[in-house]
Amino acid sequence: MYAILMVKVYLQNQAMSELDSKIAMYGGQERTYETKVLDYKKKIDDYGAVINNHQISSNVFSFIEERTLSNVWFSSFNMSQTTDELKVSGEAENMEIFSRQIQVFERSQDYVKRIDVLDSQVEAPGKIKFILSLSLHPNIFAYVETSLPPSVNE
Amino acid sequence: MEINKPATIIIILIVNVMLIFLFVIPKYQESIALEKSLVEKQVAYDSQGEYSIALLKTLKGIEERQDILKKVNSALPGNFSLAPIVYFLQKKAIESQLTVESVTFSGIYEQIPPMGSNKQVPNSSGPPGNDQEIKNIVLMVDVSGSYQGLKNFLHSLERSARIFQVNTISFAPLEFSSPEGLTSAADQIKTYDFKLEIKTQTY
Numbered sequence: 001m002y003a004i005l006m007v008k009v010y011l012q013n014q015a016m017s018e019l020d021s022k023i024a025m026y027g028g029q030e031r032t033y034e035t036k037v038l039d040y041k042k043k044i045d046d047y048g049a050v051i052n053n054h055q056i057s058s059n060v061f062s063f064i065e066e067r068t069l070s071n072v073w074f075s076s077f078n079m080s081q082t083t084d085e086l087k088v089s090g091e092a093e094n095m096e097i098f099s100r101q102i103q104v105f106e107r108s109q110d111y112v113k114r115i116d117v118l119d120s121q122v123e124a125p126g127k128i129k130f131i132l133s134l135s136l137h138p139n140i141f142a143y144v145e146t147s148l149p150p151s152v153n154e
Numbered sequence: 155m156e157i158n159k160p161a162t163i164i165i166i167l168i169v170n171v172m173l174i175f176l177f178v179i180p181k182y183q184e185s186i187a188l189e190k191s192l193v194e195k196q197v198a199y200d201s202q203g204e205y206s207i208a209l210l211k212t213l214k215g216i217e218e219r220q221d222i223l224k225k226v227n228s229a230l231p232g233n234f235s236l237a238p239i240v241y242f243l244q245k246k247a248i249e250s251q252l253t254v255e256s257v258t259f260s261g262i263y264e265q266i267p268p269m270g271s272n273k274q275v276p277n278s279s280g281p282p283g284n285d286q287e288i289k290n291i292v293l294m295v296d297v298s299g300s301y302q303g304l305k306n307f308l309h310s311l312e313r314s315a316r317i318f319q320v321n322t323i324s325f326a327p328l329e330f331s332s333p334e335g336l337t338s339a340a341d342q343i344k345t346y347d348f349k350l351e352i353k354t355q356t357y
Contacts (some may be wrong), residue, residue, distance in 0.1 A: 054317055
């Protein structure tokens with residue numbers, strides 16, 4: 001009986017060491033696969049995060065073009081996407097058109113948080129030279145051309 | 155000599171019982187314990203096998219999507235190299251009929267989580283290492299040309315596989331004569347000096 005048990009234990013020990021070596025072998029493979037999968041996962045996650053946070057600055061041009069009155073001209077443009085600020089200088093045909101232009105921007109509250117007139121000067125013949133500072137809403141970088149807000153004259 | 159049979163039988167029985175207690179029972183217990191361990195190991199081995207197969211399937215599934223992997227690798231290359239970026243910007247500028255006046259490398263900045271944050275921390279260690287964290291490469295690009303050219307340039311950057319983000323845009327006409335608005339037809343051919351701060355990512 002003791003001999004039988006000894007043989008059994010011997011065979012069990014053999015089976016155990018075989019299993020151990022198999023597990024170790026699979027473990028190595030598994031770690032390689034795991035590393036590769038996790039590497040891909042991280043890259044894909046990072047890509048997703050970069051894409052989700054990607055902001056399209058050129059949308060600001062579409063926004064400005066859509067909302068610029070025909071008798072207003074912009075001559076310089078400074079936009080910082082990191083501070084969400086836009087400073088533009090330009091000319092308007094007269095004071096009335098200039099104030100209408102400001103009203104158009106003010107009505108776009110989804111995209112413009114605040115508008116400040118940094119400078120305005122009356123030039124001959126009645127033209128207004130101005131510098132505006134617009135505090136932009138981050139939404140503007142996802143702006144898609146839509147129908148304009150109702151005109152201030154409507 | 156006469157053997158006391160009952161006494162001998164009792165002694166043999168006692169010896170047998172002692173032997174059983176000393177050798178057979180421990181061996182039997184060892185065998186039972188080993189059998190238990192074997193079953194546990196077999197279960198672990200089986201589940202490890204299943205997990206390995208599942209991992210391999212996932213890996214194959216990912217590697218089959220080479221189109222997506224190419225996009226990801228283009229957007230987040232593992233090696234930092236300025237030359238292909240400058241070449242790409244130059245090529246796109248020419249296609250948009252803009253003239254590249256200068257491209258200045260501002261630096262590499264570590265991206266701070268959460269990734270929505272625009273704040274950056276300068277990375278003093280220079281080129282990206284092997285820690286596989288996203289870093290932002292910031293370039294100052296000075297181009298000249300028409301307003302329409304700038305729009306085309308920005309659109310081509312925004313549509314490229316490598317992700318470019320324009321942090322700042324500033325421009326003014328090179329020669330300001332009569333007032334021409336950004337939206338007027340004449341404006342489309344006027345020459346401007348555009349200064350752009352462009353950001354792209356790398357590991």
